[in-house]
Amino acid sequence: MGKHYQAVLPKIRELSLLNASQALLGWDQEVMMPKAAAADRGDIMAAQAGVVHEKMTDPKLGEMLKAAKEETDLNPYEQANIRETLRSHEKALKIPQALITELTKLTSQATHVWADARGKSDFPLFAPWLEKILKLSKQIAEHVGYAKVPYDALLDEYDPGATVESVSQVLMPIRDALHDIVAKIAAAPKKPNKSILERHYDIASQEKVSRELVKLIGFKLDEGRLDISTHPFCSGTGIHDVRLTTRYMENWLPSATHGAIHEAGHGIYEQGLNHDYAYTPAGDAAWMSVHESQSRFWENTICRSHAFWEFYFPKLQTHFPDALMNVGLDDFYGAINFVEPSLIRVEADEVTYGLHIIIRFEIEKALFDGSIKVTDLPAIWNQKVKDLLGIAVPNDKHGVLQDVHWSFGGFGYFQTYLMGNLYAAQWNHYMRKDLPVDDHLRKGDCLPIRTWLNEKIHREGRCFRARDLVKHVTGEGLNPNYFVTYLKEKFGPIYNVVL
Amino acid sequence: MGKHYQAVLPKIRELSLLNASQALLGWDQEVMMPKAAAADRGDIMAAQAGVVHEKMTDPKLGEMLKAAKEETDLNPYEQANIRETLRSHEKALKIPQALITELTKLTSQATHVWADARGKSDFPLFAPWLEKILKLSKQIAEHVGYAKVPYDALLDEYDPGATVESVSQVLMPIRDALHDIVAKIAAAPKKPNKSILERHYDIASQEKVSRELVKLIGFKLDEGRLDISTHPFCSGTGIHDVRLTTRYMENWLPSATHGAIHEAGHGIYEQGLNHDYAYTPAGDAAWMSVHESQSRFWENTICRSHAFWEFYFPKLQTHFPDALMNVGLDDFYGAINFVEPSLIRVEADEVTYGLHIIIRFEIEKALFDGSIKVTDLPAIWNQKVKDLLGIAVPNDKHGVLQDVHWSFGGFGYFQTYLMGNLYAAQWNHYMRKDLPVDDHLRKGDCLPIRTWLNEKIHREGRCFRARDLVKHVTGEGLNPNYFVTYLKEKFGPIYNVVL
Numbered sequence: 001m002g003k004h005y006q007a008v009l010p011k012i013r014e015l016s017l018l019n020a021s022q023a024l025l026g027w028d029q030e031v032m033m034p035k036a037a038a039a040d041r042g043d044i045m046a047a048q049a050g051v052v053h054e055k056m057t058d059p060k061l062g063e064m065l066k067a068a069k070e071e072t073d074l075n076p077y078e079q080a081n082i083r084e085t086l087r088s089h090e091k092a093l094k095i096p097q098a099l100i101t102e103l104t105k106l107t108s109q110a111t112h113v114w115a116d117a118r119g120k121s122d123f124p125l126f127a128p129w130l131e132k133i134l135k136l137s138k139q140i141a142e143h144v145g146y147a148k149v150p151y152d153a154l155l156d157e158y159d160p161g162a163t164v165e166s167v168s169q170v171l172m173p174i175r176d177a178l179h180d181i182v183a184k185i186a187a188a189p190k191k192p193n194k195s196i197l198e199r200h201y202d203i204a205s206q207e208k209v210s211r212e213l214v215k216l217i218g219f220k221l222d223e224g225r226l227d228i229s230t231h232p233f234c235s236g237t238g239i240h241d242v243r244l245t246t247r248y249m250e251n252w253l254p255s256a257t258h259g260a261i262h263e264a265g266h267g268i269y270e271q272g273l274n275h276d277y278a279y280t281p282a283g284d285a286a287w288m289s290v291h292e293s294q295s296r297f298w299e300n301t302i303c304r305s306h307a308f309w310e311f312y313f314p315k316l317q318t319h320f321p322d323a324l325m326n327v328g329l330d331d332f333y334g335a336i337n338f339v340e341p342s343l344i345r346v347e348a349d350e351v352t353y354g355l356h357i358i359i360r361f362e363i364e365k366a367l368f369d370g371s372i373k374v375t376d377l378p379a380i381w382n383q384k385v386k387d388l389l390g391i392a393v394p395n396d397k398h399g400v401l402q403d404v405h406w407s408f409g410g411f412g413y414f415q416t417y418l419m420g421n422l423y424a425a426q427w428n429h430y431m432r433k434d435l436p437v438d439d440h441l442r443k444g445d446c447l448p449i450r451t452w453l454n455e456k457i458h459r460e461g462r463c464f465r466a467r468d469l470v471k472h473v474t475g476e477g478l479n480p481n482y483f484v485t486y487l488k489e490k491f492g493p494i495y496n497v498v499l
Numbered sequence: 500m501g502k503h504y505q506a507v508l509p510k511i512r513e514l515s516l517l518n519a520s521q522a523l524l525g526w527d528q529e530v531m532m533p534k535a536a537a538a539d540r541g542d543i544m545a546a547q548a549g550v551v552h553e554k555m556t557d558p559k560l561g562e563m564l565k566a567a568k569e570e571t572d573l574n575p576y577e578q579a580n581i582r583e584t585l586r587s588h589e590k591a592l593k594i595p596q597a598l599i600t601e602l603t604k605l606t607s608q609a610t611h612v613w614a615d616a617r618g619k620s621d622f623p624l625f626a627p628w629l630e631k632i633l634k635l636s637k638q639i640a641e642h643v644g645y646a647k648v649p650y651d652a653l654l655d656e657y658d659p660g661a662t663v664e665s666v667s668q669v670l671m672p673i674r675d676a677l678h679d680i681v682a683k684i685a686a687a688p689k690k691p692n693k694s695i696l697e698r699h700y701d702i703a704s705q706e707k708v709s710r711e712l713v714k715l716i717g718f719k720l721d722e723g724r725l726d727i728s729t730h731p732f733c734s735g736t737g738i739h740d741v742r743l744t745t746r747y748m749e750n751w752l753p754s755a756t757h758g759a760i761h762e763a764g765h766g767i768y769e770q771g772l773n774h775d776y777a778y779t780p781a782g783d784a785a786w787m788s789v790h791e792s793q794s795r796f797w798e799n800t801i802c803r804s805h806a807f808w809e810f811y812f813p814k815l816q817t818h819f820p821d822a823l824m825n826v827g828l829d830d831f832y833g834a835i836n837f838v839e840p841s842l843i844r845v846e847a848d849e850v851t852y853g854l855h856i857i858i859r860f861e862i863e864k865a866l867f868d869g870s871i872k873v874t875d876l877p878a879i880w881n882q883k884v885k886d887l888l889g890i891a892v893p894n895d896k897h898g899v900l901q902d903v904h905w906s907f908g909g910f911g912y913f914q915t916y917l918m919g920n921l922y923a924a925q926w927n928h929y930m931r932k933d934l935p936v937d938d939h940l941r942k943g944d945c946l947p948i949r950t951w952l953n954e955k956i957h958r959e960g961r962c963f964r965a966r967d968l969v970k971h972v973t974g975e976g977l978n979p980n981y982f983v984t985y986l987k988e989k990f991g992p993i994y995n996v997v998l
Contacts, residue, residue, distance in 0.1 A: 013542075013546075014546050014549070017542055017543045017545075017546035017547075018546055018547065018550065020539075020543045021520045021521075021523075021524060021543055021546075021547055022520075024523060024524060024527060025520060025523060028523060028527065032531070032724065033736075033740060034721060034722050034723060034724065034739065034740055035721075036721060036722040036739040036740070037722070037736065037737060037739040037740035039739075040519075040736065040737045040738070040739055040740065040777070040778075041736070041740070043512075043516055043778070044516045044519045044520055044736060044737075046516075047512075047513050047516035047517055047520075048516075048517065048520055050513070051517065051550050222533055222534075222535060223533050223535040223536070224533060225531065225533065237532075237536065237539065237540070237543060238536060238539040238543075239539070240533065240535040240536040240538075240539055241532060241533055241535070241536035241539065241540070278539070279539075279542070
């Protein structure tokens with residue numbers, strides 16, 4: 001550890017500690033805060049963000065980081081700390097503070113307008129706001145700079161190094177493959193009975209089961225929390241305080257269970273970070289695609305697998321005897337793996353989900369290269385849903401207005417969800433070379449699986465960008481074929497069809 | 500509003516907003532945080548405190564405040580904002596940062612040592628830590644400066660302008676009066692039956708009753724929260740987000756009800772502050788004595804009054820039919836006003852409580868003027884308890900080690916509790932000149948009482964120091980006789996004795 005590194009480390013930690021305050025303000029806002037305090041909370045969070053911005057753009061910080069960067073005795077974690085903080089510092093300096101303030105104010109109002117517009121299914125109400133957000137986002141892209149096209153700058157925000165080209169290279173090949181699998185499944189004579197999951201499930205028991213499940217897969221509840229919020233999320237203030245939320249619906253079991261498991265997947269990642277580098281980038285999760293690869297791995301690959309339910313289904317039955325006592329394991333397995341084109345992304349199954357993302361990625365790309373206009377969005381949206389999912393969109397509420405992301409300027413975010421699926425499939429392929437995964441699951445033993453993820457992925461923090469991490473762990477670049485093969489091998493038998 | 504005032508206002512607000520973040524971190528630590536995160540939370544809160552200190556000691560802030568101070572067109576709220584922020588700025592500049600860091604580190608360890616020592620009833624374990632804390636506190640007093648004696652500097656921290664002389668002037672006259680009342684009550688033949696309150700009280704019903712009670716006295720639950728913590732407190736992030744805690748004991752009803760009411764008294768004060776000056780000193784509560792005057796007023800003067808229970812006791816009976824259906828109102832009223840010398844301050848009744856405080860004030864005064872040594876504390880403590888309360892202290896756990904305050908360096912804090920009682924009695928005396936308080940209470944109508952407090956006390960924020968506020972509101976200085984008279988008039992009839 002060099003002396004310049006030692007000198008700058010407290011400043012790196014300070015930024016992270018102050019961001020932990022901000023994270024708590026955000027968690028509390030969704031889970032605990034009285035609604036009456038919404039405007040005040042906005043002011044507090046803006047003050048907190050202002051402090052972090054001041055410290056992040058401090059020229060002294062830049063000098064110290066540059067001095068540390070020249071040191072030759074830094075280990076990979078220390079190198080990551082200098083590299084990633086310098087990247088954040090330089091990026092923060094590039095965007096004029098006035099532009100950030102303008103976008104923050106705009107989006108804090110726009111999310112309300114969007115909610116209103118969605119409620120009324122009134123796209124023209126939201127359209128002028130979206131125009132402005134898009135305009136400011138393009139300005140930010142110009143300030144930040146980009147590889148080839150402005151949209152690259154937005155993608156880079158959620159996954160450093162990601163570009164339209166690199167994302168397209170992996171997403172486009174699976175577009176047709178997914179479309180084909182969905183069509184074959186739709187034509188299959190065998191149909192699982194989804195209605196099993198729509199029976200009455202007592203909320204108190206759902207809560208008990210959700211806790212049991214997240215504990216079973218290895219989330220440490222005594223170093224975190226599980227609460228309720230409108231939209232499930234994972235947050236917290238550090239390695240020893242990781243907080244999940246889920247939601248309970250009386251007539252739809254997976255909302256609670258797989259919602260909690262998904263967030264626990266994020267949480268297990270956070271709890272598995274390198275404790276020695278807590279509150280520094282090296283002890284922080286490696287951006288969104290890798291994060292989503294963890295949540296989706298546990299939610300789908302593990303907790304929608306037959307082997308997992310061989311162990312846990314009898315236990316689930318004891319929690320819900322009325323709903324499940326006469327249900328067979330295979331019927332339950334079919335129900336939680338029901339595939340059907342539907343309108344709403346967050347309710348989509350494991351197969352059709354990717355098509356929802358591809359629609360959004362194509363639209364964002366076109367919005368940024370100017371080939372489509374905001375006012376054309378509903379028509380374009382509906383056409384793409386028709387083409388890719390084969391269904392008609394009855395209104396904008398169930399179409400172009402369904403997601404919150406654009407109202408907060410989150411262009412570039414959606415693709416990380418599908419990239420997460422691709423990474424998860426690749427982890428799954430290589431993990432099964434090392435471990436008899438299903439044998440462990442049949443015994444309800446998730447430790448070997450978690451340990452594999454801990455050692456190969458979690459501990460690395462931000463030492464690798466996503467595309468380098470996958471090479472480091474599996475020896476090859478991100479390969480979307482693993483995902484397609486995984487889907488075919490899993491859903492062929494469920495639907496008794498050759499995929 | 501002058502232009503210098505306008506210029507510095509955002510800086511004043513920023514300090515307050517950042518302190519709101521800190522308040523949330525503190526609330527969460529006690530109510531929500533997993534224990535495993537304690538050390539990390541300390542780091543986050545230290546970073547947050549560091550930012551506030553940096554901003555508070557910024558020379559630019561001082562210049563701006565001094566320029567604003569010269570402006571002649573400031574209203575009393577604006578004047579308070581400049582005066583109080585300048586006071587905090589100058590005080591912060593006087594204490595060397597290294598000394599604050601040393602004390603913070605010392606006390607964060609010392610609270611653990613204290614908890615350990617209390618558990619083992621081992622004063623010598625804690626004594627060396629207390630020596631060091633006292634030494635650093637004396638150093639701070641020297642840096643800050645004081646009126647006559649170093650202890651003045653500590654008193655001033657919790658109540659600006661308070662001195663040993665001014666506090667003694669009001670506390671000493673009631674020392675003998677309280678001692679006399681306690682002795683007469685002890686000799687009275689009539690004894691209320693306290694055991695009524697020790698019956699089985701279902702926790703779920705206690706929670707319902709606590710919510711009903713705080714709502715009844717006017718705490719807005721939809722602009723705040725009521726949760727559980729080991730030690731009840733009131734906190735929050737602003738006027739629209741005021742958070743109370745209480746605790747529930749199955750065999751001791753007042754812990755929940757009067758704990759919640761006490762904190763709601765603090766909370767009603769916070770909710771009654773001037774909304775136009777939110778997140779500035781003018782929209783902040785006027786320090787500790789006035790704060791305690793609000794909590795104790797509601798807890799004791801109102802919610803231990805006969806008139807209040809004439810309205811609410813029948814309702815309480817329906818919540819706890821098994822425990823209370825055969826209990827008469829007067830017996831219940833006697834039980835919640837049971838007076839008896841006891842060892843533990845936080846469990847003391849309304850009469851003996853003041854003696855616990857006087858013991859602590861005399862000891863702190865003597866520690867600071869050097870007339871007693873830390874090592875002599877247990878003997879001195881026990882002697883004073885014997886003299887003032889007439890009971891023997893069996894061990895230090897139930898004696899000198901019972902309170903947490905000294906372990907965090909909170910010298911000067913205790914007296915604000917008793918000062919709060921004195922102020923409350925004076926508010927009560929003058930309120931009854933304006934309002935038929937008991938008539939309102941018999942109808943369960945607390946609004947006129949709350950409105951009186953709102954208009955006369957809450958809205959003033961920090962426009963007045965405590966001693967000036969009482970003159971402003973009642974036309975006379977703080978007069979301890981109101982408290983003594985209140986006790987005599989209340990407890991004489993309960994114990995059927997002339998006090």
